[in-house]
Amino acid sequence: MRFQLTGEQQALRAAVRDVVGRFLSAGPSWPVAPRAGAAKEYSPAPLVDRGLWSALGELGVFSLRLPEAEGGAGLGLPEAVLVFEELGWALVPGPLVATHLAAGVVPGAATGETVVAAADGSLVEWLDEADVVMPGAEGAVAMRSVDPLTPVHRVPAPARVEPVAVLLTAAEQLGTAGRVCGLAVQHARTREQFGQPIGAFQAVKHLCAQSLVRVEVARAAVYAAAVTGDAVDIAAARLLADEAAVRGARGCLQVHGGMGFTWESEVHLHLKRAWVRARRGGGGTESEELLAADLAGRAG
Structure with missing residues (x-):
């Protein structure tokens, strides 16, 4: 199996890095708002950068795998993996996976207008910052997170993980x-x-x-x-x-x-x-x- 990226895949990866880079303050790896909060204390009030979220939506990060007839790019898992590799590289905060999976189901998720949180196993990340919380997160209890930029809640009944x-x-x-x-x-x-x-x-x-x-x-x-x-x-x-x-x-x-x-x-x-x-x-x-x-x- 060969993994030589196509020109379109390379361009997609470069576009994501460029968009994220424009929202970062000190090089392509540090979110602006969380950096300021984290420097004050260990457990700051986290913030999803709504401007970045909208920019990711406009770029098609969340709607990437939706059919073109539904306003998506009609791409597949290989392209999604390239995009999320870039987001991990840049330390972008927020419920990225949950919002991506909610595109086409939750209004506004595909365009980045809506931030969606979902239970992933026994945890929910960014629960308080989400506009919509998917079923399965009922009764979630806040926990102290080892990562000051990723607030987590524990749910009593572990949810199925796709x-x-x-x-x-x-x-x-x-x-x-x-x-x-x-x-x-x-x-x-x-x-x-x-x-x-x-x-x-x-x-x-x-x-x-x-x-x-x-x-x-x-x-x-x-x-x-x-x-x-x-x-x-x-x-x-x-x-x-x-x-x-x-x-x-x-x-x-x-x-x-x-x-x-x-x-x-x-x-x-x-x-x-x-x-x-x-x-x-x-x-x-x-x-x-x-x-x-x-x-x-x-x-x-």
Whole structure:
């Protein structure tokens, strides 16, 4: 299976990065409003950037997979994965997956006029910021989130998780994994100790190399799952993407040292966002069980 992107797919990815970049204050990776809030205290009042949300809707991020007859672009999962990889790379906050899945069902979701939240397993993200909350989030109780930019609520009865939601979450994780790998390499090249870049030291080289390997393995799995749409492929992609994002962000934090924990740095926010995403749908347990059942069936 080949994953050479078409010219249209490359243009779509570039358009998303350009639109998101125009709404970010300090490079293409830091949301404006959440940055200001997070610097004040650990648990700020989160805000969805409605201007960015509308711009994403105008670009077609939420209506991407709707048929052209319904006002969408008529594209498929491969294109959606590319878009959500970019959104994860840029650390864009908000219930992106839920709003995307609600396009064509909830009025205004496709155009970015309506922010939609939905239960994903036992959690609901951005409940208080949503205009519409999908069924299944009744009785949700607020929790303290490890990510100050992603408020979460726990629901008493875990909701069913759609495979597409799992795949798009994996795509976001892939974007984070790619971003933190790049940040680690950049810092290793420029930060000097003992008269040379820290990237010259073997331990740092290994951290960067391992991160890159995990990114490329996860990318192959996520892109393949987008092509096949198979539930087992999606489960494998999710596990690999979670590992690439979390371990990559931890390695990036180690490369940056103490400065990676400061509000001036985005590194710790990538790690915290990766942790929260890894808990969607009950964590990786369902994906592990699906893979185990498939392997047992093949062996039997």
